[in-house]
Amino acid sequence: MTAPDADGRLALDLDRAHVFHSWSAQGALSPLVVAGASGCEVHLADGRTLLDFSSQLVNTNIGHQHPRVTAAIAEQAGRLATIAPQHAVLPRGRAAEAVLRHAPAGFSKVFFTNGGADANENALRMARVVTGRDKVLSTYRSYHGNTGAAVVATGDWRRIPNEYARGHVHAFGPYAYRSEFWSTSVEQEGERALHHLERVIVSEGAASIAAILLETVPGTAGVLVPPPGYLAGVRALADRYGILLVLDEVMAGFGRTGTWFALDQHDVVPDLITFAKGVNSGYVPAGGVLISDAVAAHFEDRVFPGGLTYSGHPLAMAAVVATIEAMEDEKIVENAARIGTDVLAPGLAALADAHPSVGEVRGTGVFWALELVTDPETREPVGAAAMGALKAELLGLGLLPFVQDNRIHVVPPCTVTDAEVATALAAYDRALTTLDASL
Incomplete structure (x- = not known):
């Protein structure tokens, strides 16, 4: 990981000094420093680019900076x-x-x-x-x-x-x-x-x-x-x-x-x-x-x-x-429907078949969840520490995920392409392989 530029360092310093964040204990925070975004990508101040499969708070349906x-x-x-x-x-x-x-x-x-x-x-x-x-x-x-x-x-x-x-x-x-x-x-x-x-x-x-x-x-x-x-x-x-x-x-x-x-x-x-x-x-x-x-x-x-x-x-x-x-x-809603039916549904089903930690896949359009379990029979949810490690690995693989409780929510912008979904599916596959091994 490279260091953020001067503006990025200033942004982080000011954030930690003065910004009060929602739903958080303030002392433990280390937020990503975002310098810009475009389409389905978020550009960080340290030079990295993340593929945004969170749509931030599931709201950038048309993508960034349309x-x-x-x-x-x-x-x-x-x-x-x-x-x-x-x-x-x-x-x-x-x-x-x-x-x-x-x-x-x-x-x-x-x-x-x-x-x-x-x-x-x-x-x-x-x-x-x-x-x-x-x-x-x-x-x-x-x-x-x-x-x-x-x-x-x-x-x-x-x-x-x-x-x-x-x-x-x-x-x-x-x-x-x-x-x-x-x-x-x-x-x-x-x-x-x-x-x-x-x-x-x-x-x-x-x-x-x-x-x-x-x-x-x-x-x-x-x-x-x-x-x-x-x-x-x-x-x-x-x-x-x-x-x-x-x-x-x-x-x-x-x-x-x-x-x-x-x-x-x-x-x-x-x-x-x-x-x-x-x-x-x-x-x-x-x-x-x-x-x-x-x-x-x-x-x-x-x-x-x-x-x-x-x-x-x-x-x-x-x-x-x-x-x-x-x-x-631009037929963006139609794109979301096609991506869901033709790309995400089969791709996520394949992940479920390959990884015992995936208890269930459910969703429609560009609105999906992978529910993760320690055991497919008991359906015991994966714990917070393992989910934290999973999130960190996905970030390291260049993907900005939406992680909630024992789930990965697969929620890219409605403008997402087949190629971007393929990139995300590969990242999920690698991270779930690590999770499976840890369980």
């Missing part, structure tokens, strides 16, 4: 850098129009936010106002963001030190590989998960529940593609009990699963759809709530009790328009 998006941001900055959300400006209207081109029928309004967490926050607010109910039902294996209600709706450990919001209850969603329901098939897992969900609804008091909030495909929890019919079953339960269905597409949306929205692959239309990340690949922070016409109508003569200073920020909106238009013109 010229149409960076040009649109620069052009908008020269024209109008900022404006309050109460005014009408062309980039905001065009961004809403662009997002709605890919929404299900029955949606014609968008509320823009600064990111995914506050998109979920405001969707839950809408559901509570419309229904007059308080409770939100979400799953234990989920992540919905780090704001008041969103983090309590989250199911993983990050919820526990942050449980200040009221009215949140949780249930188990389907996860056939580690079933909570003693299921013996994917179909049975879906059926039993729906039965469990209805029992929770009834036990909590259906008339007290405003919303069911689900990630269409839980991402950070393990890329848990729902069984066929599960989401349609949730929709039916929501309808039966007068509950609004909110689908969180923050990570799964805008090409990640090989379709514009992950819900496009399931027979379901929710009442509210939250999005962020891939809508403009995070070039400028942006998110939003797609509002069904029925919910939007509720606020025609009632005040919506929410707002954000930077809602629909012009720079972010310009990036949204440019991103969606580039994805449409």
Whole structure:
């Protein structure tokens, strides 16, 4: 490893002296120093280039530094850098129009936010106002963001030190590989998960529940593609009990699963759809709530009790328009679908066949996970130390991975090429060979 250049050393010194990092004990950090990025590559200050199979936080769907998006941001900055959300400006209207081109029928309004967490926050607010109910039902294996209600709706450990919001209850969603329901098939897992969900609804008091909030495909929890019919079953339960269905597409949306929205692959239309990340690949922070016409109508003569200073920020909106238009013109979503079906699916299956540490492969589009185990029979998860060593080896092999718990999430930009996937698969193969030997 070579030393970083002068700017890189300064960046690291300033970071360690003054920057407080999320979800971390500060003293043990040694962050990579990034000098630039392009396409599917990240360029470090020490001269190394890493193939980015993390998409950062699974958000750079269009890749790094796409010229149409960076040009649109620069052009908008020269024209109008900022404006309050109460005014009408062309980039905001065009961004809403662009997002709605890919929404299900029955949606014609968008509320823009600064990111995914506050998109979920405001969707839950809408559901509570419309229904007059308080409770939100979400799953234990989920992540919905780090704001008041969103983090309590989250199911993983990050919820526990942050449980200040009221009215949140949780249930188990389907996860056939580690079933909570003693299921013996994917179909049975879906059926039993729906039965469990209805029992929770009834036990909590259906008339007290405003919303069911689900990630269409839980991402950070393990890329848990729902069984066929599960989401349609949730929709039916929501309808039966007068509950609004909110689908969180923050990570799964805008090409990640090989379709514009992950819900496009399931027979379901929710009442509210939250999005962020891939809508403009995070070039400028942006998110939003797609509002069904029925919910939007509720606020025609009632005040919506929410707002954000930077809602629909012009720079972010310009990036949204440019991103969606580039994805449409360059067939980037179609590329993600083809890569998933023709390249990643067989390539990852071959890794599973070759390595006993790979307990399961699951995913779609450019949204995959390898679940790693010490024993394929007991399915005991690989521990933190071994996963840390695996991550370090992948970095040494020139790959920037997304490692979560006992999993490698294979989540490159939607623009990834066959050759780049082949390079990544070779790196995974070498690192898994080392892991197998250590186990």
